[in-house]
Amino acid sequence: MKNCKLSWTLVVVLAIVVAIFGYKFTVGEVQPSDDGRQAVMLSKDERNALLLEMRTWLLNSQKILAASAEKDFAGVVSAAKESGMAAEADTPGSLFRKIPIEMKTLGFDTRGKFDDIAADAEQHKDSDRIVSKLSVAMNNCIACHAMYRFVETEQ
Numbered sequence: 001m002k003n004c005k006l007s008w009t010l011v012v013v014l015a016i017v018v019a020i021f022g023y024k025f026t027v028g029e030v031q032p033s034d035d036g037r038q039a040v041m042l043s044k045d046e047r048n049a050l051l052l053e054m055r056t057w058l059l060n061s062q063k064i065l066a067a068s069a070e071k072d073f074a075g076v077v078s079a080a081k082e083s084g085m086a087a088e089a090d091t092p093g094s095l096f097r098k099i100p101i102e103m104k105t106l107g108f109d110t111r112g113k114f115d116d117i118a119a120d121a122e123q124h125k126d127s128d129r130i131v132s133k134l135s136v137a138m139n140n141c142i143a144c145h146a147m148y149r150f151v152e153t154e155q
C-alpha cells in the first residue's frame with residue numbers, strides 16, 4: 001500500500017516535470033519588447049550564432065537571384081542547399097529550449113523552402129520558377145522579423 005502511494009506520488013511529480021519542460025519548450029524564453037515584438041532572450045554566443053545564420057540566409061538569397069539571372073542552375077542549387085535543412089546542424093542545441101515553437105516552425109519551414117528551391121532548380125532549370133519560389137520563401141523572413149527580435153541577456 002505504502003509502495004503504491006509512493007509510485008503515485010512519483011507519477012504526479014514526473015507529470016508536473018514533463019509539463020513544465022513541455023511548456024518551456026513551446027513558449028521559449030520570450031519577453032514583450034517595447035517595439036511591439038517579442039524579445040527572444042539569448043546568451044551572447046547564441047545570439048551571434050543566429051545572426052550569422054541570418055546573414056547567411058541573406059547572402060544565399062542574393063546568390064540564388066544572381067545565379068538564376070545568369071541561368072547558372074548549379075549555382076542556384078548550391079546556394080539554396082547552404083540555406084537548407086542540412087545547415088541546421090550548425091545551430092547550437094541550447095536554442096531549442098529558448099526559441100518559441102512558432103519561431104521554430106517558421107525557421108524549419110524556411111529551410112524546407114530553400115531545399116525545395118534546390119530540388120526544383122535541379123529538376124526544371126527554370127529561372128522564373130526559382131524567383132517565384134524565392135519570393136514566397138522570403139515572406140517567411142518578413143513574417144518572422146515582424147514578430148521577434150533577439151535580445152542578449154546579461155551574464
Ligand code: HEC
Pocket residue numbers: 051052054055057058061103104106107110137138140141142144145148149150151
Ligand atoms: C524564424 C524567424 C526568422 C526567419 C524565418 C528569418 N529571420 Fe532574419 N532575423 C530574425 C530575428 C529575430 C532577427 C534579429 C532581429 C532583431 O533583433 O531586431 C533577425 C535578423 C536578421 C538579419 C540581421 C543580421 C545581423 O547580423 O544583425 C538579417 C540580415 C536577416 N535576419 C535576414 C533574414 C533573411 C534573408 C531571411 C529569410 C531568407 C530571414 N532573416 C528569416 C528572425 C528570422
